[in-house]
Amino acid sequence: MMQFIHKYGSPKYFYEWSGRWAKILTWATLVLMAAGLYQGLFVSPPDYQQSETVRIMYIHVPSAWLSMFTYMVMATSGIVALVWRIKVAEIVVGQCAIIGASFTVLALVTGMLWGKPMWGAYWVWDARLTSELVLLFLYVGVIAIYSAYEDPRTGAKAASILAIVGVVNIPIIHYSVEWWNTLHQGPTVTKFDSPSAPASMLIPLFIMFFAFKTYFFAILFARSRNELLMRERESSWVQQITKELK
């Protein structure tokens, strides 16, 4: 296990294998996105209650789901960074914070666009949107502490501690917001399970899930490789690469 981590975590090795995967994943993303969007935007039927606006769901739901998934990846990476002090893990923590925040913003914006025709207001304090908002605050906190430190390695350690504490808190926050919401009888924007959604809606949704997932990994690898080059620019293998590029 230790050797596995050290091998895949070593900057040079990571650079190489993530480069190969980044290419594959980018193609996969393009294909899946195209398929999913086509299915979602054109082929699948409009909802009998919400008509065409339900199509926003095909972007909103996957991005909300990814915003959570990214936090898990960030926290896991944080544990690896703290316990084994792997530089690549430290970079991943920082990148996940930015990517996760972007997914969260996307989820919030699409949620607001969905809400307007449905409820007549851009923002409603429903459980899902409120949780996403709090998640955004958590991401902003991680980004803030990461960048507040001059030395990126120290910043990564502090950010990792925050991310790990955050991951424990997320279920608690969700639960408390749910409870708060049901008590105050708020509206729900994102329920699509009654009546249960037909296959023609679920299929594009699943395609979009996978599309977002491959996109996440593709962009994570691409950005991490970039930052890795920046940080390791003094080392010999990076000098080698820059020489070859010239």
Place this chain on the structure above:
Amino acid sequence: MHLFLFILQRDLKLAIRNRRELANPLVFFIIVVSLFPLGVSPDRALLSEIAPGIIWVTALLATLMSMDSMFRSDYEDGTLEQLLLLPGSKVLLILAKIIAHWLSVGVPLIIIAPIMSLLLYMPEQTLPSLLITLIISTPILSLLGSLGVALTLSLKSGGILSSLLILPFYIPVLIFSTMAISAAADYLPVSGYYALLGALLIMSVLLIPFAVVAALKVSN
């Protein structure tokens, strides 16, 4: 005397010697609560409905304001380094410091809050729930706040950043506490909320000190 008690006693002694600074968060609390009737409306029905929220949000902010004093003095004069170099687990020592801080800041807050609740027309039946939620929750606020301070101790912009980091974590505490008080206002059962808050307290006491020690090591 066990080192835990020794540190607790030392920090309390230091707090008493610095008692003028202790008053600041309390004054803040009083002034800000008073701002709400001025800024919103002195209408009795309105105020008594939003009172739990006002008291609680202001208590959160006052606690955050007081947090900086927890480690800053020890950090600046080098005592923190000495503590971190002691063999054995530092978790208990840090817990002693947090308890001392809560005693010097949280407890006065708990004492003043009922008086402020009068200003906001909070109904009498909510008083016990106000006190109990404060007693259970203010330690949680101190624990989380100390994590924020520990993470930002060596940074220039420490104070406001640590508040930004910790405020989202305060949300469950805020929600459960205010819901408890609102339930008490309608004579509904509150023990469920107390149990939840109690569970949060136990979890925080068991887990947060470890994170704080890790964060202090990073800051040094």
Place this chain on the structure above:
Amino acid sequence: MPSSKNTQVHTLSARNLSCERGRGSLFKQVSFSLESGQAMIVTGVNGAGKTSLLKIITGLSRASEGQVSWDAKDIHQHPETYQKQLLYIGHRAAVKAELTVRENLQLIMRLRPSQWQATEMTMGLVELAEIIGLRNRLSVPCGRLSAGQQRRVALARLFISHEKCWILDEPLTALDVSFIEVIEKRIAEHLNNAGILMLTTHRGIRIDDARVITLKL
């Protein structure tokens, strides 16, 4: 004065320590080995990284590369054995301004690591105050003392220490000549008792040349 009960030989060694700060590195590939009875003086210009090196040696910070070992064991994997033998006095005096000299000395006597070895207190508080020349100031809050006097309180640790490894960052700052002599005598005693010493200083310090290794950053 505390005398050593065991005559075990200890080693403090560093291997290939590098310290990176932001854009560049402060120092690279620093290695050394110190044995009982040896002292190392770290020299270098301001900002060369002397304090950072000392902090890495104590284990408060971590080097970006390299390893520090006490008795051949990595200090981060076996922190307790090392910490029990470690006395660190940093730049900042670790003296609380609001507490009196007496209270600070009580703190010092209570917190020192060798307490954990349950050695009996070989010196009383008043005696300790006498040694650092502040017997008449026991009830004065340390905030009202001069810089030199505060440093004397900080250095009181040296006189009750059973620890074998002393790491001192600019210990002689603000001290007057007569007290510097007292400190030098204590250091010589420490080295005679199989102690190890590592320090930085801007002023000269008199230590038996045979025992001294100099490290320039």
